[in-house]
Amino acid sequence: MPIAPHPPETWIRPTAAGLYCEPGDFYIDPQQPVSRAVITHAHGDHARAGNAQVLATPETLAIMQTRYGGDAGGSLQPLGYGERLRVGGTEIRLAPAGHILGSAQIVLDFHGVRVVVSGDYKRRADPTCTPFEPVCADLFVTEATFGLPVFHHPPAAAEIDKLLHSLRLFPDRCHLVGVYALGKCQRVLALLRQAGYDEPIYLHGALLALTRLYEAFGIALGAVLPASGVTRDSLKGRIVLAPPSAFAEPCSRRLPDPVVAQASGWMRIRQRAKASGVELPLVISDHADWDELNMTLDEVAAGEVWVTHGREEALVYYANKRGYRARALTLIGFEEEE
Amino acid sequence: MNRFAALLEALLLTPSRTGKLRLMGEYFATEPDPDRGWALAALTGELSFAEAKPNQVRALAAARVDPELLGWSYDFVGDLAETVSLIWPVAPLTASGASPPVPGLAEIVGNLRRAGRAEVAPLLAPWLDALDPTGRWALIKLVTGSLRIGVSARLAKTALAEWSGVAVDRIEEVWHGLEPPYQRLFDWLEGRRPPPEIGDLPTFSPLMLAQPLEDDDLARLDPVDYLAEWKWDGIRVQLVARAGNKRLYSRSGDDIGAAFPEILAAMPDEVTLDGELLVIRNGEVASFNDLQQRLNRKVPSEKMLRDYPAAIRLYDILRAAGEDLRPLPFAERRRRLEAWHDASGPHAVLDLSPLIPFSTWDELRALRDRARDHGIEGLMLKRADAPYLAGRPKGPWFKWKRGALTIDTVLMYAQRGHGKRSSFYSDFTFGAWDGDALVPVGKAYSGYTDEELRRLDRWVRNNTVRRYGPVREVAPGIVLEIAFDSVHRSTRHRSGVAMRFPRIHRIRWDKPCREADTLEALERLLN
Numbered sequence: 001m002p003i004a005p006h007p008p009e010t011w012i013r014p015t016a017a018g019l020y021c022e023p024g025d026f027y028i029d030p031q032q033p034v035s036r037a038v039i040t041h042a043h044g045d046h047a048r049a050g051n052a053q054v055l056a057t058p059e060t061l062a063i064m065q066t067r068y069g070g071d072a073g074g075s076l077q078p079l080g081y082g083e084r085l086r087v088g089g090t091e092i093r094l095a096p097a098g099h100i101l102g103s104a105q106i107v108l109d110f111h112g113v114r115v116v117v118s119g120d121y122k123r124r125a126d127p128t129c130t131p132f133e134p135v136c137a138d139l140f141v142t143e144a145t146f147g148l149p150v151f152h153h154p155p156a157a158a159e160i161d162k163l164l165h166s167l168r169l170f171p172d173r174c175h176l177v178g179v180y181a182l183g184k185c186q187r188v189l190a191l192l193r194q195a196g197y198d199e200p201i202y203l204h205g206a207l208l209a210l211t212r213l214y215e216a217f218g219i220a221l222g223a224v225l226p227a228s229g230v231t232r233d234s235l236k237g238r239i240v241l242a243p244p245s246a247f248a249e250p251c252s253r254r255l256p257d258p259v260v261a262q263a264s265g266w267m268r269i270r271q272r273a274k275a276s277g278v279e280l281p282l283v284i285s286d287h288a289d290w291d292e293l294n295m296t297l298d299e300v301a302a303g304e305v306w307v308t309h310g311r312e313e314a315l316v317y318y319a320n321k322r323g324y325r326a327r328a329l330t331l332i333g334f335e336e337e338e
Numbered sequence: 339m340n341r342f343a344a345l346l347e348a349l350l351l352t353p354s355r356t357g358k359l360r361l362m363g364e365y366f367a368t369e370p371d372p373d374r375g376w377a378l379a380a381l382t383g384e385l386s387f388a389e390a391k392p393n394q395v396r397a398l399a400a401a402r403v404d405p406e407l408l409g410w411s412y413d414f415v416g417d418l419a420e421t422v423s424l425i426w427p428v429a430p431l432t433a434s435g436a437s438p439p440v441p442g443l444a445e446i447v448g449n450l451r452r453a454g455r456a457e458v459a460p461l462l463a464p465w466l467d468a469l470d471p472t473g474r475w476a477l478i479k480l481v482t483g484s485l486r487i488g489v490s491a492r493l494a495k496t497a498l499a500e501w502s503g504v505a506v507d508r509i510e511e512v513w514h515g516l517e518p519p520y521q522r523l524f525d526w527l528e529g530r531r532p533p534p535e536i537g538d539l540p541t542f543s544p545l546m547l548a549q550p551l552e553d554d555d556l557a558r559l560d561p562v563d564y565l566a567e568w569k570w571d572g573i574r575v576q577l578v579a580r581a582g583n584k585r586l587y588s589r590s591g592d593d594i595g596a597a598f599p600e601i602l603a604a605m606p607d608e609v610t611l612d613g614e615l616l617v618i619r620n621g622e623v624a625s626f627n628d629l630q631q632r633l634n635r636k637v638p639s640e641k642m643l644r645d646y647p648a649a650i651r652l653y654d655i656l657r658a659a660g661e662d663l664r665p666l667p668f669a670e671r672r673r674r675l676e677a678w679h680d681a682s683g684p685h686a687v688l689d690l691s692p693l694i695p696f697s698t699w700d701e702l703r704a705l706r707d708r709a710r711d712h713g714i715e716g717l718m719l720k721r722a723d724a725p726y727l728a729g730r731p732k733g734p735w736f737k738w739k740r741g742a743l744t745i746d747t748v749l750m751y752a753q754r755g756h757g758k759r760s761s762f763y764s765d766f767t768f769g770a771w772d773g774d775a776l777v778p779v780g781k782a783y784s785g786y787t788d789e790e791l792r793r794l795d796r797w798v799r800n801n802t803v804r805r806y807g808p809v810r811e812v813a814p815g816i817v818l819e820i821a822f823d824s825v826h827r828s829t830r831h832r833s834g835v836a837m838r839f840p841r842i843h844r845i846r847w848d849k850p851c852r853e854a855d856t857l858e859a860l861e862r863l864l865n
Contacts (some may be wrong), residue, residue, distance in 0.1 A: 043349070077407065126779065148402065148407070148410060148411045149407050149411060149425050150411045150420075150421060150424035150425050151413055152423075152424070208749070230849070247761065249761065252761050253761050265475075269415055270347065270350060270351070270420060270423070270475070271415075271417055271420060273351060273826060274350055277349065277353065277754075278351065279351050279352060280351070282836055311410070311414065313410060314406075314407055314410045314411070317406055317407070317410075318407060321404075326570055
């Protein structure tokens with residue numbers, strides 16, 4: 001590879017607040033309020049409240065407004081997928097990351113050198129968001145949430161079949177499925193509809209607003225009803241989606257003999273499922289698995305790879321072994337929720 | 339193998355006892371022989387492959403996967419079977435384009451039983467290739483011999499009983515005369531053949547158990563009808579010797595003889611005895627903690643045998659010289675026991691639990707309240723005319739535990755329970771004052787009503803100061819009066835003491851937590 005006149009490490013670097021692009025004078029997914037923020041996607045650990053100026057996809061901005069209201073940012077600037085914008089000396093483009101609605105990779109060009117920051121991403125089809133677009137990069141900054149070779153996500157449709165099978169097996173029990181409120185909830189709804197399940201699905205209150213927002217963006221999710229205020233008996237044989245934290249809430253006691261399920265990539269590990277009291281683990285992830293992380297490097301990375309949050313050490317080791325110049329970036333603040 | 343693997347996984351993830359019983363019952367009903375028999379052997383812990391070691395599995399994986407990546411994965415997952423089952427690379431298709439054939443459980447067991455040390459790995463590799471991740475996980479659990487899925491041998495036998503309609507004690511009686519894959523057992527349970535003959539095998543006889551004595555029971559009982567013994571704080575065992583074969587069984591019918599070679603060596607032949615396993619030094623019963631040292635070892639060292647000498651205090655005889663004594667009244671069995679003990683002695687490790695003479699309940703109550711010795715938990719009352727009946731019949735035997743000790747403690751941590759209680763903070767760690775600091779002294783899971791549990795749960799949620807995963811630390815604010823049977827020194831607990839059977843006696847909503855007891859007060863109760 002020719003030596004670039006402006007190698008990436010001279011103009012983009014990790015700081016305490018987050019990844020900082022100097023010629024553009026902005027932070028990507030800052031962990032503390034800054035004057036200019038570019039946000040990959042609206043999950044709480046990436047999109048914090050209180051930045052002065054925020055640049056993100058229109059969907060991400062809408063979700064941030066739903067969550068944070070007036071605190072979403074001083075000024076909000078939408079940038080659709082594929083549109084280009086000059087900020088200082090850099091050109092910014094947002095490319096779909098396939099993680100959740102509105103999720104984007106940040107593509108930065110500076111004097112002929114390209115840096116792509118993946119944010120969180122996945123490579124599987126998802127009816128609720130635009131698929132990942134591979135963009136070749138001199139430096140690819142990748143996540144590594146599932147960066148160990150024990151993580152092979154099975155096809156999501158087969159996991160949904162497990163849920164539907166259990167529903168037929170226990171027609172008098174309610175199926176309580178733990179889902180992350182943003183993204184996973186709506187994807188599970190869409191997957192159930194794809195599998196032909198057209199009964200109403202009941203949602204914990206914390207999931208309603210974002211689900212309505214997805215629908216407002218034209219994503220059809222079928223009949224969705226609030227789980228509160230419904231009689232115990234009417235939830236027999238029904239699917240109730242709730243954030244995993246709600247399992248511990250008093251309201252879960254009202255459900256008729258629930259089968260406790262959870263939709264997450266972590267469910268691959270049985271003892272982890274067991275330890276969280278999950279009877280029916282559904283391995284449905286919005287992140288790339290081990291093979292997909294490595295395949296993506298092969299598709300987009302020209303030489304240099306920075307690995308951010310997750311199990312960095314294994315992916316860094318393996319990427320180096322396969323000829324990349326890889327290193328771990330220790331960025332604080334990112335969570336393991338999914 | 340796939341059905342067995344699915345069963346193991348479902349058993350692991352199903353928290354409720356009834357759910358586990360139903361899963362096993364369905365499996366026994368639908369899985370053909372001999373696979374279901376091998377599965378039963380695995381579930382009851384009767385299956386082991388001496389030549390298969392966890393290291394062989396690890397080495398196989400390291401040959402297929404980058405060892406660095408294997409190491410990081412194992413660190414993260416924390417369980418060898420789980421790690422290897424997930425990391426094992428997908429096998430190439432065979433020449434004809436088909437997946438490799440999935441092995442059956444009987445095929446796996448048969449081959450492994452015949453295999454020498456060097457043959458284990460070459461057998462395992464193609465099986466791991468052919469199985470899916472759940473199948474690989476189950477295979478590794480099976481060969482390395484620790485299922486850890488929350489199923490005891492007793493629960494597996496209970497599932498057999500519920501499925502077949504044959505009482506579990508009938509199954510226990512013949513169990514030790516049977517061999518995997520248990521064709522003879524299934525033939526009987528499905529009505530194709532009569533019950534198996536026990537013959538000369540040293541099989542386990544299900545135990546007769548006592549009811550707890552309730553406050554108002556004594557008023558209805560006549561002291562003349564009962565004999566009294568001390569209730570010893572050891573573990574209940576059954577000694578069986580037949581035709582030179584000797585066994586020491588725990589109360590659940592597990593053979594624990596290997597851990598107590600001195601007992602087996604000293605046991606006379608042709609007898610079945612019921613008694614309490616204890617550590618006895620110079621005639622003095624040692625604490626339950628000392629016995630625990632022996633129970634934790636599969637095979638004791640010379641030093642263990644010397645420092646923790648085991649003995650059995652006998653209280654019943656079920657069979658002698660080929661005669662079943664269980665139909666005889668207890669008073670007659672007691673005479674037979676004494677006669678047998680005299681005739682077969684002298685005995686180094688077998689002594690008799692004495693009968694306690696008394697004429698009124700008050701006299702007995704006074705004896706019980708004074709008894710603070712090591713090793714005495716209370717009294718046993720046994721009807722003189724009662725035969726030996728398996729199970730827990732109401733009336734013939736009572737256990738009358740001595741009054742519990744109590745101490746006022748402060749609630750420190752709460753953890754969510756399991757199953758029905760999974761949305762409640764129901765497991766409580768409590769502490770005693772050591773100066774200005776609270777030191778955790780124990781954990782209790784019981785002793786509250788549903789209403790009290792709801793109130794405690796609410797209080798915990800509103801007074802959490804820190805969270806550690808499923809555990810919440812709470813601000814000192816609630817005094818729990820804890821009842822317990824005894825307290826012992828312990829090097830495994832930060833406080834240096836450990837309680838036996840702690841349970842919540844009362845919740846002292848009224849009491850300021852500064853007025854709870856001190857660690858020193860608890861130490862004064864050490865015996």
